[in-house]
Amino acid sequence: MSEEKSLNFIEEIIEEDLKSGKYKSILTRFPPEPNGYLHIGHSKSICLNFGLAIKYGGKTNLRFDDTNPVTEETEYVESIKDDIRWLGFEWANEFYASDYFEQLYGFAVRLIEKGLAYVDDSSSEDIAKQKGSPTVPGVRNQFAERSIEENLQLFADMRAGKYKDGEKVLRAKIDMSSPNMHLRDPLLYRIKHAHHHRTGDAWCIYPMYDFAHGQSDSIEKITHSICTLEFIPHRPLYDWCIEKLEIFPSKQYEFARLNLNYTVMSKRKLLQLVNENHVTGWDDPRMPTISGLRRRGYTPESIRDFAERVGVARRENLIEFSLLEFCVREHLNKISLRRMVVFNPIKVVITNYPDGQTEQLASENNPEDVNGGVRNLPFSKEILIEADDFMENPPRKFFRLAPGGKVRLKSAYIIQCDEVVKNDDGRIKELRCSYIPESKSGTDTSGLKVQGTLHWVNAADAVEVEVREYDRLFRVENPASEEGDFKDYINPDSLTVVTGYAEPSIKEAKPQDRFQFLRKGYYCLDKDSSANKLIFNRTVTLKDGWSKAK
RNA sequence: UGCCCGAUAGUAUAAUGGUAGUACGACAGAUUUUGGUUCUGUUUGUCUUGGUUCGAAUCCAGGUCGGGCAACCA
Numbered sequence A: 001m002s003e004e005k006s007l008n009f010i011e012e013i014i015e016e017d018l019k020s021g022k023y024k025s026i027l028t029r030f031p032p033e034p035n036g037y038l039h040i041g042h043s044k045s046i047c048l049n050f051g052l053a054i055k056y057g058g059k060t061n062l063r064f065d066d067t068n069p070v071t072e073e074t075e076y077v078e079s080i081k082d083d084i085r086w087l088g089f090e091w092a093n094e095f096y097a098s099d100y101f102e103q104l105y106g107f108a109v110r111l112i113e114k115g116l117a118y119v120d121d122s123s124s125e126d127i128a129k130q131k132g133s134p135t136v137p138g139v140r141n142q143f144a145e146r147s148i149e150e151n152l153q154l155f156a157d158m159r160a161g162k163y164k165d166g167e168k169v170l171r172a173k174i175d176m177s178s179p180n181m182h183l184r185d186p187l188l189y190r191i192k193h194a195h196h197h198r199t200g201d202a203w204c205i206y207p208m209y210d211f212a213h214g215q216s217d218s219i220e221k222i223t224h225s226i227c228t229l230e231f232i233p234h235r236p237l238y239d240w241c242i243e244k245l246e247i248f249p250s251k252q253y254e255f256a257r258l259n260l261n262y263t264v265m266s267k268r269k270l271l272q273l274v275n276e277n278h279v280t281g282w283d284d285p286r287m288p289t290i291s292g293l294r295r296r297g298y299t300p301e302s303i304r305d306f307a308e309r310v311g312v313a314r315r316e317n318l319i320e321f322s323l324l325e326f327c328v329r330e331h332l333n334k335i336s337l338r339r340m341v342v343f344n345p346i347k348v349v350i351t352n353y354p355d356g357q358t359e360q361l362a363s364e365n366n367p368e369d370v371n372g373g374v375r376n377l378p379f380s381k382e383i384l385i386e387a388d389d390f391m392e393n394p395p396r397k398f399f400r401l402a403p404g405g406k407v408r409l410k411s412a413y414i415i416q417c418d419e420v421v422k423n424d425d426g427r428i429k430e431l432r433c434s435y436i437p438e439s440k441s442g443t444d445t446s447g448l449k450v451q452g453t454l455h456w457v458n459a460a461d462a463v464e465v466e467v468r469e470y471d472r473l474f475r476v477e478n479p480a481s482e483e484g485d486f487k488d489y490i491n492p493d494s495l496t497v498v499t500g501y502a503e504p505s506i507k508e509a510k511p512q513d514r515f516q517f518l519r520k521g522y523y524c525l526d527k528d529s530s531a532n533k534l535i536f537n538r539t540v541t542l543k544d545g546w547s548k549a550k
Numbered sequence B: 001u002g003c004c005c006g007a008u009a010g011u012a013u014a015a016u017g018g019u020a021g022u023a024c025g026a027c028a029g030a031u032u033u034u035g036g037u038u039c040u041g042u043u044u045g046u047c048u049u050g051g052u053u054c055g056a057a058u059c060c061a062g063g064u065c066g067g068g069c070a071a072c073c074a
Helices: A009-019 A040-055 A074-087 A097-113 A124-130 A148-160 A209-220 A229-245 A267-275 A290-296 A300-310 A321-335 A504-508 A545-549
Strands: A027-030 A059-064 A093-096 A117-120 A169-172 A187-191 A205-207 A224-228 A251-255 A337-339 A345-350 A358-364 A374-380 A382-386 A406-409 A414-422 A428-435 A456-458 A463-470 A495-502 A514-517 A521-525 A535-541
Touching: A009 A040, A009 A224, A009 A251, A027 A040, A027 A209, A027 A224, A040 A059, A040 A074, A040 A224, A040 A290, A040 A300, A059 A074, A059 A097, A059 A209, A074 A290, A074 A300, A093 A097, A093 A209, A097 A117, A097 A148, A097 A169, A097 A187, A097 A205, A097 A209, A097 A229, A117 A148, A148 A187, A169 A229, A187 A209, A209 A224, A209 A229, A224 A229, A229 A251, A290 A535, A300 A321, A321 A514, A321 A521, A321 A535, A374 A382, A374 A456, A374 A504, A463 A504, A514 A535
Parallel strands: A027 A059, A059 A093, A224 A251, A337 A514, A345 A428, A463 A535
Antiparallel strands: A117 A169, A169 A187, A187 A205, A345 A382, A358 A374, A382 A456, A406 A414, A414 A428, A463 A495, A514 A521, A521 A535
């Protein structure tokens, strides 16, 4: 009750708009261009737009901003819808800017009729030149003097396909000396004889972003059109179009996009990583794409929590990856099944355990979940433990196994190391230990206290699995801002493949299952798995206080 | 040397003229059959210079620094 969460600046605007009666309810939109996969940065925008509508009882449209047929594909449309649904959001309507092409054409005609737009025959080089620079005003050319009738005819001819790509454009007539470059007679329509993923060959002229986005918002009666900071200078043009066309006044608000350290967050760069095979695809678990994070084992809940925690403001930011890791650990800790997997095994022979005997020991599936149940672990004379968990000459505060020392095997017995058997080359062959029969987990009457508890696997039942351990994709915090090519900063060790020896219950793993490999990290089954070869992705390690102390 | 946006602990984000708070990180301790979890504590901050005011992170002015803007991309 008492914890009143403060509002971000957009929520403040919305609450004010609702309170003043400006709107009875709000309508937002998420407007991706279908030219790539969605990434964690988009998830901030998705959570914001959908989250706002949920919070204030409004609705959100999904609108594909598909005004450039050259780069856009249906494959991307499908992946985007999958990702949004997976994140847990439902859109009120699925729209496309291309749905409005006819209407947009009409808007352009209206502008021409008002003397506010003209057809320009200049080359793109000439247009750029005439625009001037931020410090030098632009100059208007003779084409701006064409009559309304001529412009109407020319624009109709553009649509009819009488001209080649680049021969003509439609421009707004605003102010060639505006300090805002976007107002120096911006292009409204260009000719592209290209096949569109939805309208096919119906059109050969396509509206530019600035003539499509705001009007699409307006057509849908979007109340709050939320975009990123780089569109701030577009806002006067957004408002200009709406004002001159006298259509529903949607309003644009800008927030700072999400940046995450040790990765890149631009579709162009991510596409390069895919195309040049630095990763295996858009859903490579090292990618910051939503599909990559999903395959890596991230949960929608953790990503939504992350989006909530990073906040919404207007200043540039670079979020630490550790925050994302915190969010996913927090969720996975609650839901994942505990399993024991040894990565770098050494054999332990329990000398006083009866030959040929195997017993089943129950172990909780998840100590965080009282209803999680248990599974059985076979235990016998020969088991495997982690090589790291034994040291012949341990430093102080080493809570694991050492010659003469005692340690608990998780959910099993306390053992004591009696002898280290080595190969000729001096490497440890096996540890010979004795167990304390009355120290059995749950019925321990030994009275012994040990400092360490180890994970282990019964040697005879160990299941070999492939484990893919991922590390950050880049060696530097902000690859995009480094000198030279961002790809020079790729971390060569972002993927390490190891073999794990898992307890037998791992064979029941299903694609949706999430595991905590005890004392190691969180893992999930990868889609590359087959019946006789299980492959796990490491989502994130467990926090490790010991390796830091060393 | 134009215009626009921004600047609060290491990183984010609050405080809306009246006690600078929260989260993550880091560090220390307690608990623990995961060196995990949980719990407790500690550390570190208003870019700068003036002004307005009883009182400024907040308002005003100058400066500094960072980002954006001159695609027939979105």
